[in-house]
Amino acid sequence: MMQDTTEDWGPFGRPLFEDPTARALSRVGVVDVGSNSVRMVVFDGAARSPAYFFNEKVMAGLGAGFAETGRLNPEGRVRALAALVRFQRLAEGMNATPLTVVATAAVREAEDGPEFRAEVEEKTGLKTWVVDGREEARLSAQGVMLGWPGAYGLVCDIGGSSMELAQISEGRVGKRVSSALGPLRLQGIKGGQKAVKAEIAKTVDALLEEIGTDNKRLFLVGGSWRAIARLDMERRGYPLHVQHEYRMTPQGIQDTVKFIADHTPEQMRAMTGIGEARMALVPLASLVLRQVVRKFKPRDIAISSYGIREGLLYEQMPQRLRDRDPLIEACRWAEQKDARFPGFGRALYQFLLPLFKNDGEKRLRIIRAACLLHDVSWRAHPDYRHEACFDNATRANLGGLTHSERVFMGLALLHRYKNSRSGSRLEATVALLDEKEIKQAEILGRAMRFGAMFSAEKPGSLGELRWFPKKKLLELWLTRHAEELFGEVAQSRFQSLVSALGAESNVKRLRGTPEG
Numbered sequence: 001m002m003q004d005t006t007e008d009w010g011p012f013g014r015p016l017f018e019d020p021t022a023r024a025l026s027r028v029g030v031v032d033v034g035s036n037s038v039r040m041v042v043f044d045g046a047a048r049s050p051a052y053f054f055n056e057k058v059m060a061g062l063g064a065g066f067a068e069t070g071r072l073n074p075e076g077r078v079r080a081l082a083a084l085v086r087f088q089r090l091a092e093g094m095n096a097t098p099l100t101v102v103a104t105a106a107v108r109e110a111e112d113g114p115e116f117r118a119e120v121e122e123k124t125g126l127k128t129w130v131v132d133g134r135e136e137a138r139l140s141a142q143g144v145m146l147g148w149p150g151a152y153g154l155v156c157d158i159g160g161s162s163m164e165l166a167q168i169s170e171g172r173v174g175k176r177v178s179s180a181l182g183p184l185r186l187q188g189i190k191g192g193q194k195a196v197k198a199e200i201a202k203t204v205d206a207l208l209e210e211i212g213t214d215n216k217r218l219f220l221v222g223g224s225w226r227a228i229a230r231l232d233m234e235r236r237g238y239p240l241h242v243q244h245e246y247r248m249t250p251q252g253i254q255d256t257v258k259f260i261a262d263h264t265p266e267q268m269r270a271m272t273g274i275g276e277a278r279m280a281l282v283p284l285a286s287l288v289l290r291q292v293v294r295k296f297k298p299r300d301i302a303i304s305s306y307g308i309r310e311g312l313l314y315e316q317m318p319q320r321l322r323d324r325d326p327l328i329e330a331c332r333w334a335e336q337k338d339a340r341f342p343g344f345g346r347a348l349y350q351f352l353l354p355l356f357k358n359d360g361e362k363r364l365r366i367i368r369a370a371c372l373l374h375d376v377s378w379r380a381h382p383d384y385r386h387e388a389c390f391d392n393a394t395r396a397n398l399g400g401l402t403h404s405e406r407v408f409m410g411l412a413l414l415h416r417y418k419n420s421r422s423g424s425r426l427e428a429t430v431a432l433l434d435e436k437e438i439k440q441a442e443i444l445g446r447a448m449r450f451g452a453m454f455s456a457e458k459p460g461s462l463g464e465l466r467w468f469p470k471k472k473l474l475e476l477w478l479t480r481h482a483e484e485l486f487g488e489v490a491q492s493r494f495q496s497l498v499s500a501l502g503a504e505s506n507v508k509r510l511r512g513t514p515e516g
Contacts, residue, residue, distance in 0.1 A: 016316045017047065024333075025050050029096035030309045031087055033128060035063030035106035035160030035184050036281065037223065038080045040087040041309050042096045046333035049326035049399050050313060054094060058083040059277035063106035063161040067188020072110045080116075081123060088124045100312060101128045104136050105161035105182065133178020137164035139311035141173040144219045146314040147244065147306040147399035149325065153217030156292060157307060158224050158285060160184040165211055168219075171322065177210050179203050183224060183284035197287060204291045218298035221307040223278055224285035229303045230272045231282070232256040239428040242395060244305035245402050250293050253301065257286045306399065326399040327365070331372035338376040345372035347458035352447045354465045355474075355501075367444060369401075370409045374416050374448045389413035390426055407432050408441045415445020416452065419496055443500045450493040455485050463510065472503040477510045 016028055025047040031040045037057045045051035060080040064073040084101070091097045101120070107113040108130045117128045131139065140157035145168060152169040163181035167174035181203055189196050220229070226243050233241060235256055248256075260268065265279045274282075293301070314322065336342045349371035356367055373393065380388035393410035401409075411430055414421060421430070430438060451459050462482035466475040476494060478486060486494075486507070498505040 016313070017318055017321060025313075027053060027094060027096045028313070029054075029087075029091045029094070029099040030312055031084065031099055031101040031126075032309050033062070033080060033084075033101060033103040033107055035066070035104065035162070035182055036061060036277070037160075038062075038083045038087075039309070040083075040090070040099070042091070042094055043313060045337075046326075046329045047317070048321055048324045049330035049333070050310075051330075051333075052397055054090070054096075056087070056090075059275060061160070061184070061277060062110075063182065063184040065188070066106060066110060066161060067185050070110065071112050072106060072116055077112075077116055077119075081120060084120055084124050084126060088126055099126055101126045102139075102308065102312065103128050103130045104159055104308070105133070106184075108132060109161070133162060133164055134176045136162070136308060137166040137176035137178060138173050139308045139315065140164060140221050141166035141168050141176070142311035142314040143306040143308060144168060144221065144304045144311075145171060145173075145322075146310045147304060147326065148219075149323075149400060151217075151219065153219060153300075154211070154215035154296065154298070155219045155221060155304075156225075158182060158220075158222040158288065160281070163288065165207055167211065167215065175211050177207055179207055181288050183281035183288070186284045186288075193287075196284065197291075200288055200291050204288075204295050208295050213296060215296060216298055217300045217302070218293070218296065219302050219304045220289075221304050224281050225289065226303060226305070227272070227274050227278055227282050228253075228256060228260070228286055228289060230274060231260060231268060234271045235259045240394060240403055240407070240432065242403065242406065243303050244397070244399070245406075246303040247403070248301045248303070250298065250301070253289060253293050257290045260286045305397075325365070327369050327401050328372070330396075330398050331369045334376045335372045338379075340375055340378055341456065344452075344458070345374060347460055348374060348448060348451050351451050351459040351465065352444075355443070355447055355467050357467070358469070363440075366401075366405050366409050367412075370412045370416075370444060371448060373409070373413060374452055377413075386414045386416075386418035386421075387424070387426065389417060394429060404432055404437070408437055411438065411441035412444040412448065415442050416448040419446065419449075439500075443497070446493070446497040446500045450490070450497050453493060454490055455482070467501075472501070473506065474498050474501060474503045475506045475508060477508050479510050483509075 025043060025045060027042060027044045029040060029042045036059060038060045039057035041052060042054035043050035044053035058079060060076045060083060062072050062076040062080050064076055088099060091099045107116060120126055120128055137157065141155040144155050145151055155166045155168055157164045159182050161182035161184050162178055164178045166176040181200065186196055189199055229243050229246050232248055232252060260283055269276065269279050335345050349368050356364060377385055377388045377392055390410040390413060393413050394406045407429055455462050463476060463478040466477065
């Protein structure tokens, strides 16, 4: 039963996770009213790894000119209000009401912020929750933790009018600070680039003193950081344009800041397709990022597509749900929704496990995810199914997955449907793996290819694999019933797996089964 009062449930105004064991998330809409953009996201699907059912933003520019006037940009107010009216109508049509509307720096600091909130409520019925800088930092950090269980380091969230920092470790948000280092705010500094750089340096030094330098991993949240990451990809010729979990180095960032300085916004837009309003802020944001990296000296820098909106979801998750693996939960959801035989992926994983008994937990997790996804693209045209599998794994909106793990899983799923990838358009992306990883992905793919067609039943009930890596021997032990299923095509796929392993094979009868 829903609560009648909104205060009991904080910003959401309703309990999202009434059952702490729930895996499914009912459709939930969140609106983030920022200084630069107004965005609505509707989440659905696996509760621990929600899918983006709907995602739309309007570059309203509410915070433009704030440094000079102390008020919201009049044109931005009109555009933001129109966007919120549209979002409310859309949410009604999607059964995603009530919307949760959160406003950050521009609305909380503007003289006419309360007036704007009242206008929004009058025109749409939506209540706008204003969060302060420390709360904004906490919610963004929780968004990072939704995507990275066990994440540790420093979360840096940049908006149009502010930049927040938050420490995370062991599933908790620690020290948090907020600053005025948003590019819209920096635009109002008089004295040219020299004055802007001086203000950035002074502010970053103050942040450093407050939060400390013991943060070897830096997570970047916010549209300006994502735009810089996209330009970093362009500069490097990086083949996989998935921003979540994209990694950059301190030296790479210095090189990309120079790359940005050497190109006009129009040139960079032509390279990336990034919108004019966003690209206009990139040069200033790049100066902030360069100073943050110089002063905080992180070893590892990762882009997070998850931020304040995802943090609002994480806020209400019971701990039992937070402790689940977002990758495995998303793959389970996909299997349940799209596979021909939901539940078969787990049985397939158990059947193939003897081949990978010496692999560490980190790799076994990816193998498990691949087995859950092995059949979700079955509706694709047979001639392109292998490529659809690869694209699904490498480009899906999944959390808890590095780029190399994406490619490994995608390559394995490609080989689930096709032995050869020669001449494929995917070779540039596959090159993100080394030769050993490519070989291991091929072995996994051929193993799934055999196990998935061996029987429509659970393969473990029909036989078992025994792998002797030192002897380079793969044995297949079959029940009497399974011998009838081990036909010509199954034998061919088994031998394909044996070949990938560079092994010899032996097929035997399991003890205790009738001779017939």
